Amino acid sequence: MSSAAAFPVSTTSVSGASAVRIRVSRDDIVLRSGLVLLITLLVVAVVFPLYTLLSKSFEDNDGEFVGLQNFREYFETPALFTSITNSIGVAISVAFIVLVLAFVYAYALTRTKMPLRGLFRGIALIPILAPSLLAAISLIYWFGNQGVLKSWLFGASIYGPIGVIMASCFWVFPHALMILVTALSTADARLYEAAEALRTPKWRVFWTVTLPGAKYGILSTGFIVFTLVITDFGVPKVIGGRFNVLATDVYKQVVGQQNFEMGAVVSLVLLLPAVVAFIADRWVQRKQVALLSARAVPFQPKADPLRDWLLFVFCAIIAFIFIAMLAMAAYASFVTFWPYNLSLTLKNYDFDLMDGGGWEAYYNSIRLAIYCAVFGSGLIFLGSYLVEKARGIIWLRTILHLGAMLPLAVPGLVLGIAYIFFFNHPDNPLGFLYGTMGILVICTIVHFYTVSHLTCLTALKQLDPEFEAVALSLKTPVWRTFRKVTLPVCLPTLLDVASYLFLNAMTTVSAVVFLYSPETMLASVAVLNMDDAGDIAPAAAMALMIVYTSACFRIMHGLLSRYLKRRTQVWRNQ
């Protein structure tokens, strides 16, 4: 679920492109078999595992059906309610704090002439390059019992809700920011002009025009942040101390005690808030459609020195905190023996001598990220192409579209456990995938499928359906149009999706932590395991390797897409 919003999510529904009945041609057969193939893939990779998870929660250790006994047992554990209230409490607090901070930040970026907006935007996206654990590790160095600024907590301990909330705010901030930036950049200038003409005070304009305009973006952000936080277990695992949350309960049951049936029960409990948030978010998205009319005039911010400088100070503080978080982890990863020997060393990067799979884990992560980027973007693009461009058979396309939307409602943790049950089942012919790189690739692609799918759909919708119509009348085969027109035009989007998948594959922990084997250890999981063994400096070092790699990749992606835009997208400006 993490990074589910790294792209502005747009609303899309299957458009009925064909009003006329067309005779089933060779092209249709190709497209339809493509549809059926992709639906089958999604059913195998999403629906079957979830079904297995559900049925497992009704079984005992030996696989006998025991009805609701597991649930009864679970709901009778006194620890449960503490975990539920802890989880919800933390998720709501983070959602609230991040909403306020990210809203102001996004407002400064979109509605003012504040200097250095581009830089601030870049800095705020830093957390996307790192696993969520990095924030927790860094906070231990800042505010832990040996932390530099421990006294700032007035005797409170960072190990517990304070740490969890602070670290979560850090890593979900960019996700919130991106939605809010999108929400705030689509404003109708006419409303503001009218308000000005009526001499409405500024604060009133803000309450009656700006906020209502961004209403749906704000709601959507709230839901997404809530889901991200409630399903993340990396942060509470590292900095939670004795503060139990639902996500760590799942981890404890499955990894700590290998009690898979109980793990299934807890993950179903965890699925509930995620699904509710998903439905609510979809509902909100649908509401938003009619917001901007074709006659809207784009809003152009005007300078207002006092406001701009105040916001500049605000953004500078946030940006400073972000850099401080990263810098502390970077510094600590070079320290010989914190806090007693602060001389610098490279020994924490000697991963081969520690728990966590060594450097091989790092290379595995890069491999996984490349596979996900290449296969994932191809597959997802193909899927969205079929949803958008296949002629007729709307019901089949709708099924594929719904299937593609489903993963957004399934937290990574739940997906990971579902995969254990499904792929490790002795009768599953796909069992050979268990413990291989293959299952990690499939799981990661599925985990981040929806956002990529929506991004591709948005790009495809910008393409005039006339292309297909012309191609049809010229008797050009559909794959040819695809290769000559659709693909080149959508190449920048395809790159965005590949990059999104790459970054998420580098940083994700939640699903893969249940699926790796000794040969397919991953860097992000290694961070978790090294912290678990008490090797916090090497954990910081590995987390930074992920950041460096993601940053390099991001820069390369930026250069490449600029080049491509120049080469293939000139027509857009004409």
Place this chain on the structure above:
Amino acid sequence: MKKLINNIRQLSRGVLGMAIGLLFAIPAGAETLTVYTAVEAEDLKRYASAFNEDHPDIKIRWVRDSTGIVTAKLLAEKNNPRADVIWGLAATSLMLLQSEGMLQAYAPKGLGKLDTKFRDSANPPSWTGMDAWIAAVCVNTVEAERYNLPIPTSWMDLTDPVYKGHLVMPNPNSSGTGFLDVSSWLQIYGKHGGWQFMDNLHKNIAWYTHSGSKPCKQAARGETPIGISFAFRGAKSKAAGAPLEIVLPKEGVGWDMEATAIVNGTKKLAAAQKLVDWSITKKANKLYNQGYAVVAYPGIAKPVKHFPTGILEAMINNDFEFAAVNRKSILSEWQKRYDAKSEAK
């Protein structure tokens, strides 16, 4: 553009090939044994390369985790075992697996040379010991001074309210060290007294860790003043420059053996037996001795640097039978009492 697409196409072909290769890669050449272990990660490479000096044809594929997790994993895989050999797991865990019929009895070559305490008494034995790993309390002297904490000398000392929030111990459900602590307290103080002691101790614990070495590593970093862990870990952190004092409480300390066994149903029995043969040789025991002061092969143990003195006298007369038979009930009782109480203090 065309060139670029061509390049991308070539690249993707390469990636595809690699992926297929990876997906279907079959370990070729040397025979590979899947070995489950709870040995410290930094030692695994040493063990494997020393073994490969004598048996280059057998590759070891380590699956490492905390004791409790490896045990739980083995139990979970009971009907479809994925391990061939267990090398370096608590004897109490192996006894539990033995009672489940999951171990293949085997008398390795040179068995007679081992200290009789370090083997399963049945003949042929189901498991053979490697070394003893012994509980200890790691006290960070700098931090203890800062908080005005006296250096504890007994387990009972640790229940003193001055230590409130300054203690960290491993969760016995996942950590073997945690379990040997709990089982030793139940043996030292009796069932009633032991739980009462832990109730009092619980009030002072800041948090429970997942791994047995983490409390000592955290004490070494000063993240907590006192970590209940094991002596070997303490000695290592001390060697790395941590201001630690390793305390052996005067009531005596719990201990467990790291031991080796063959998993019943392995398809690589011959190789597994070779590994177990090797694991009890003098050479292997010398290797264990680099970290552990007490090893199974009598007469070769040299003192380990920074290891606390008097460790042999401090080891309690551990009733392994008691620990193995009651493991499950002890753990669930522990969980009921302490895991559920998740308020911070």
